[in-house]
Amino acid sequence: GQQLNQSPQSMFIQEGEDVSMNCTSSSIFNTWLWYKQDPGEGPVLLIALYKAGELTSNGRLTAQFGITRKDSFLNISASIPSDVGIYFCAGPLDTGFQKLVFGTGTRLLVSP
Amino acid sequence: NAGVTQTPKFRILKIGQSMTLQCAQDMNHNYMYWYRQDPGMGLKLIYYSVGAGITDKGEVPNGYNVSRSTTEDFPLRLELAAPSQTSVYFCASIKGGTNEKLFFGSGTQLSVL
Numbered sequence: 001g002q003q004l005n006q007s008p009q010s011m012f013i014q015e016g017e018d019v020s021m022n023c024t025s026s027s028i029f030n031t032w033l034w035y036k037q038d039p040g041e042g043p044v045l046l047i048a049l050y051k052a053g054e055l056t057s058n059g060r061l062t063a064q065f066g067i068t069r070k071d072s073f074l075n076i077s078a079s080i081p082s083d084v085g086i087y088f089c090a091g092p093l094d095t096g097f098q099k100l101v102f103g104t105g106t107r108l109l110v111s112p
Numbered sequence: 113n114a115g116v117t118q119t120p121k122f123r124i125l126k127i128g129q130s131m132t133l134q135c136a137q138d139m140n141h142n143y144m145y146w147y148r149q150d151p152g153m154g155l156k157l158i159y160y161s162v163g164a165g166i167t168d169k170g171e172v173p174n175g176y177n178v179s180r181s182t183t184e185d186f187p188l189r190l191e192l193a194a195p196s197q198t199s200v201y202f203c204a205s206i207k208g209g210t211n212e213k214l215f216f217g218s219g220t221q222l223s224v225l
Contacts, residue, residue: 004154033214042116042202042216043155088154099170100214102147102155 004089004103012109019076021106023089032072033090033100034063043088047074079110114138118203118217125193125224133188133220135203141215142208144186145170146178148199149219155202161186162208193224 006023013019023032031050035043047058049065049072056063064073072089089103119134137144142163147155147170157170161180175197177189186205190197203217 006154009152041218042204043214044216045213048213099157099160100145101157104154105152107152 004091004101006087006089006103006106008106009104010107010109012111013079015080015110015112017079019079019083019108020073021075021087021108022071022073023103024071025091026070028069029072029091030069031092032063032065034061034072034074035088035090035102037086037088037105039085043086046087076108079108081110081112083108084110116203116205116215116217118201118220120220121218122221123223125190125222127193127195127224129193130189130191131193133190133201133203133222135186135188135217136184137186137203137205137215138184139205139207139215140183141205142183143206144180145204145206145214146176146186146188147202147204148172148197149202150199158188158201190222195224198222198224 004025033048034046036046037043047056047063052069054065060077062075086105086107088105090100093099116137145160146158149155156172158176159178161167164180164183167178180186201220204214206214
């Protein structure tokens with residue numbers, strides 16, 4: 001089935017550092033979504049991207065929709081301990097969002 | 113609004129036992145989903161439903177069954193539990209159409225021993 005590959009798999013950083021992660025697909029997506037999963041909870045939507053080249057921010061988070069429509073990037077600036085969690089990219093397999101495919105996840109650990 | 117509510121939060125099953133994972137949403141969402149998350153992996157779609165009385169298979173449906181008799185409820189049934197079904201199960205819902213905001217429940221951690 002459709003696969004979204006995320007890298008890196010995990011990151012261990014110091015508080016205050018900036019973080020970058022990416023998500024790639026073998027096929028084109030028209031929408032990219034970034035979710036965060038806190039330990040013991042379900043994922044929560046952070047950012048949605050709708051157009052190739054689009055750059056969207058949500059506080060310290062910035063996500064970009066790749067020009068080729070086969071990738072997306074998420075940056076976190078000035079990380080804080082509550083940024084800890086797993087970050088997933090996702091994209092719809094159909095135009096009606098009936099089915100979302102999720103990436104493999106990037107686990108972020110932040111040391112105070 | 114409670115959002116998406118899943119029960120139980122944890123469960124241990126013996127091989128061959130059956131159980132039903134409950135999921136309810138109070139947001140009048142049309143679409144509901146069941147995902148499983150294996151350790152260190154992303155979410156895999158098991159089944160989904162686009163409305164009451166309509167269900168369809170996702171990527172990994174084998175060993176599971178679902179029903180959607182009401183808009184609010186979308187239970188997931190395991191008939192003969194196997195160790196390979198040890199996972200965290202998430203239910204999710206979305207209004208549908210172009211509304212991409214998928215709401216997740218807090219998950220059910222299932223171990224089959």
